[in-house]
Amino acid sequence: MTELHRLVLLATLLLALPLLVAAQIGRPAAPPRGPAVVLDGRELAVPVTITPGGPLFALRPLVDSLGGQLGGDDTGESYNLKIEATEVVTGIGNAIITVGEEIVSLSQPPVRGEGGPQVPLDFLRKTWGAVSGYSFDWRPEESRLIISRRESREIKVTLDVVHLQGMTTVVLQFPETPRYRINQLPGVVEVQVLADRLAPPARKKVEDSLVQDVTFAPQQIRIQLVPDAEAESYLLDNPFRLVFDVHRKSAAPVPVGPSAAAADLRSSTRTIVVDPGHGGTETGAIGPGGVAEKELTLVLARDLEARLTQRLPVRVVLTRTDDSKLPLDSRTAIANQNKADLFISLHLNSSLGSGAHGAETYFLSSQASDTHAESAAATENVSGAAAPAPDSGQETQDLQMILWDLAQSHHLAESQRFAGLVQAELNQALELKDRGVKQAPFRVLMGAAMPAVLVELGFISNPDEEAKLQNPAYRADLVEALVRAVGRYLEAPQVDRRSTPPLPPPQGAVRSNPGSPTPP
Numbered sequence: 001m002t003e004l005h006r007l008v009l010l011a012t013l014l015l016a017l018p019l020l021v022a023a024q025i026g027r028p029a030a031p032p033r034g035p036a037v038v039l040d041g042r043e044l045a046v047p048v049t050i051t052p053g054g055p056l057f058a059l060r061p062l063v064d065s066l067g068g069q070l071g072g073d074d075t076g077e078s079y080n081l082k083i084e085a086t087e088v089v090t091g092i093g094n095a096i097i098t099v100g101e102e103i104v105s106l107s108q109p110p111v112r113g114e115g116g117p118q119v120p121l122d123f124l125r126k127t128w129g130a131v132s133g134y135s136f137d138w139r140p141e142e143s144r145l146i147i148s149r150r151e152s153r154e155i156k157v158t159l160d161v162v163h164l165q166g167m168t169t170v171v172l173q174f175p176e177t178p179r180y181r182i183n184q185l186p187g188v189v190e191v192q193v194l195a196d197r198l199a200p201p202a203r204k205k206v207e208d209s210l211v212q213d214v215t216f217a218p219q220q221i222r223i224q225l226v227p228d229a230e231a232e233s234y235l236l237d238n239p240f241r242l243v244f245d246v247h248r249k250s251a252a253p254v255p256v257g258p259s260a261a262a263a264d265l266r267s268s269t270r271t272i273v274v275d276p277g278h279g280g281t282e283t284g285a286i287g288p289g290g291v292a293e294k295e296l297t298l299v300l301a302r303d304l305e306a307r308l309t310q311r312l313p314v315r316v317v318l319t320r321t322d323d324s325k326l327p328l329d330s331r332t333a334i335a336n337q338n339k340a341d342l343f344i345s346l347h348l349n350s351s352l353g354s355g356a357h358g359a360e361t362y363f364l365s366s367q368a369s370d371t372h373a374e375s376a377a378a379t380e381n382v383s384g385a386a387a388p389a390p391d392s393g394q395e396t397q398d399l400q401m402i403l404w405d406l407a408q409s410h411h412l413a414e415s416q417r418f419a420g421l422v423q424a425e426l427n428q429a430l431e432l433k434d435r436g437v438k439q440a441p442f443r444v445l446m447g448a449a450m451p452a453v454l455v456e457l458g459f460i461s462n463p464d465e466e467a468k469l470q471n472p473a474y475r476a477d478l479v480e481a482l483v484r485a486v487g488r489y490l491e492a493p494q495v496d497r498r499s500t501p502p503l504p505p506p507q508g509a510v511r512s513n514p515g516s517p518t519p520p
């Protein structure tokens, strides 16, 4: 190119420039373009398919931009998406996905398309939206998806503080699951909210013997405990609740001497609370020979205490040591105050016919596993001043369900496991007729914040069993079976209660011998 040519070209460009600029200005604002996905003002290369049911977005490029790991199974039909700690499982053609533990239905199923699997808008909201706090704004008139890091949500929180049988339960309830972290400090539990802001409940004074105060800041909740209290936390779903059980620090006796061995022993010492049923004017069942249930349960409880402490590294607390009347609620209160690892309530059965015999082990359920279990619970529930009248109505039932939900529900799997061991040992030791593990709404088990069972050690209404129960050798066999069951229970690794889903209703009752006939 010569010098002249260059000058001509430059002049032409200079002349044409205003025209070009004018043309640019005069052009309509948005030329017809395909759909777009925009994150923080930057367009992402995400293929989008517009369908009558709404837009579908290619998943892989979104994973690259929003974070997460995407894996597929061998068939290529199912995908596993991990966002932070949450697993999302989704399948081509299936409008149901799982997000963590939750099952979520989508407006339309994911399909295979340009760029691999494509997912609808609500998929994005229920995964990255819920987990990482992104917001997804689809503007149909522009065919654009605007993704932004969501403004912090304002989440309402409600507070309940219930003092229940020696233990205070603090419940923080949220309409949606917040992102949070729990910090346990000496005397204080802090709930730190991560991305969201809290709308605290109306200020109310907490008056409680274990919790001094609960205070709210936009991103923090502080539960202030009294000096010798400590808290354990767990979660409940639907609605989402953070629950804190506040106890006095364990009253376990401190062994003499500061040796490491002693400290080890102390930390491995478990507390078993044994509850001799009835007492005082509450005699319980009376046998045909005149023996009262309350007398036998106390004798059996004392024997059990002696054998347990001899054989196992346990501390045993009896709910009563003499012939005194004790409300049902106080019995669980003693167990909660002592931070018991196990609660065993001892009883003797009665039935109208004199032929019934055998032992039965129960754990708690809101409903009885059969009519016999129901009547056994009804019989035991009338004793104790704090038992509700049968006609006390819906309110009491609701309250009972709350107690049930809070205290015993996350120990049910362990209660069931222990009940199975007790029943198996009793059957084997005594060649007793197997009456199986049963579920029933025993009031004495409600509110127990540890695995808890009620054992009916035989039928005092049966003259043969009444006589046998007065024989120390026979009682020793019963006690020995219970000690073995406790030993086996403590040996085995515990079910992680926080990951234990609630048991199904009592149709799922476990019977170690499904064939055993129904007693008269």
Ligand SMILES: [Zn+2]
Pocket (backbone or CB within 6 Å): 277, 278, 284, 285, 293, 346, 347, 348, 380
């Ligand atoms: Zn009883």
